[in-house]
Amino acid sequence: MSRSVRERRTPSPQEPMPSPTHATSRPAGGRRPFVIAQISDLHTGSPFFVANLMERAIVEVNELRPDVVVVTGDLTNDGFRQEYLLAKSYVERIECPEVLVIPGNHDSRNVGYVHFEELFGPRSYHYLREGISIVGVDSTEPDLDYGTIGRARYRWLDEKFSEPAELRVFTLHHHLLPVPGTGRERNMVYDAGDTLEVLQRCAVNLVLCGHKHVPYAWRLENLFVVNAGTVSSLRLRGNTRPCYNIVTIGEDLVTVERKYPFHGSEVIIEFSPATLAFEKPPVRDAAHHPGT
Numbered sequence: 001m002s003r004s005v006r007e008r009r010t011p012s013p014q015e016p017m018p019s020p021t022h023a024t025s026r027p028a029g030g031r032r033p034f035v036i037a038q039i040s041d042l043h044t045g046s047p048f049f050v051a052n053l054m055e056r057a058i059v060e061v062n063e064l065r066p067d068v069v070v071v072t073g074d075l076t077n078d079g080f081r082q083e084y085l086l087a088k089s090y091v092e093r094i095e096c097p098e099v100l101v102i103p104g105n106h107d108s109r110n111v112g113y114v115h116f117e118e119l120f121g122p123r124s125y126h127y128l129r130e131g132i133s134i135v136g137v138d139s140t141e142p143d144l145d146y147g148t149i150g151r152a153r154y155r156w157l158d159e160k161f162s163e164p165a166e167l168r169v170f171t172l173h174h175h176l177l178p179v180p181g182t183g184r185e186r187n188m189v190y191d192a193g194d195t196l197e198v199l200q201r202c203a204v205n206l207v208l209c210g211h212k213h214v215p216y217a218w219r220l221e222n223l224f225v226v227n228a229g230t231v232s233s234l235r236l237r238g239n240t241r242p243c244y245n246i247v248t249i250g251e252d253l254v255t256v257e258r259k260y261p262f263h264g265s266e267v268i269i270e271f272s273p274a275t276l277a278f279e280k281p282p283v284r285d286a287a288h289h290p291g292t
């Protein structure tokens with residue numbers, strides 16, 4: 001994170017951030033931060049896909065050396081096999097011991113989920129290491145743009161998140177909360193209310209999703225819900241730019257940044273899982289402030 005971004009940050013109207021000496025969510029002893037790179041909405045095969053952006057993002061992620069890379073869907077534009085093969089060729093170049101992939105609504109077009117399973121494996125996963133629990137779920141429905149988690153999977157989420165962890169992360173493609181600067185609200189998770197209730201019950205700290213191509217973050221009760229932008233396509237809204245997220249989990253602070261391939265980064269949100277205090281820099285994008 002650049003010093004200038006830290007200096008630009010303004011206090012939120014919510015609680016003040018804790019000092020670095022406050023209670024920690026990571027074990028004491030000066031352990032290094034745990035880093036998750038979130039890449040979303042590649043849209044290979046789309047006329048708006050830009051290979052240069054994807055190539056650059058891979059170089060940057062490889063230099064970052066995150067502990068985990070989560071890919072939150074829309075790897076392809078129409079779920080076609082040739083698009084999947086191209087997406088796979090990019091994902092294979094990510095040098096990370098754990099690359100966790102779930103499909104998006106575009107990947108489930110044209111029965112694309114069969115290619116997903118063949119090339120990427122199961123459409124849901126549970127990862128647990130170094131106290132970080134990450135559960136990913138396929139929220140798509142064949143040939144439909146809306147998302148759903150479904151009652152049948154609530155118990156599975158309960159079970160996976162019941163394992164002891166210091167930080168619980170849920171990933172899905174669709175957005176769980178409305179995202180500003182995205183026009184008419186549509187295609188949200190149909191059972192978002194029940195899913196949010198399940199996640200609260202499971203003591204989930206962070207949700208990582210994509211789909212809207214606009215990076216944003218909300219806090220809802222004990223939960224921080226973060227959207228990623230599109231990493232490599234020009235399917236953009238307003239003045240948003242292609243980007244991906246970097247989540248840095250420190251001893252008492254989780255920082256989420258959006259990183260623009262070839263360019264700098266900005267903090268989307270910083271929060272303390274222990275106190276729930278957070279800071280969210282003001283949105284400066286014209287998509288959110290059309291009058292400016």
Ligand SMILES: [Fe+2]
Binds near residue numbers: 041211212213
């Ligand atoms: Fe997308």
Ligand SMILES: [Fe+2]
Binds near residue numbers: 104105106
């Ligand atoms: Fe999508």
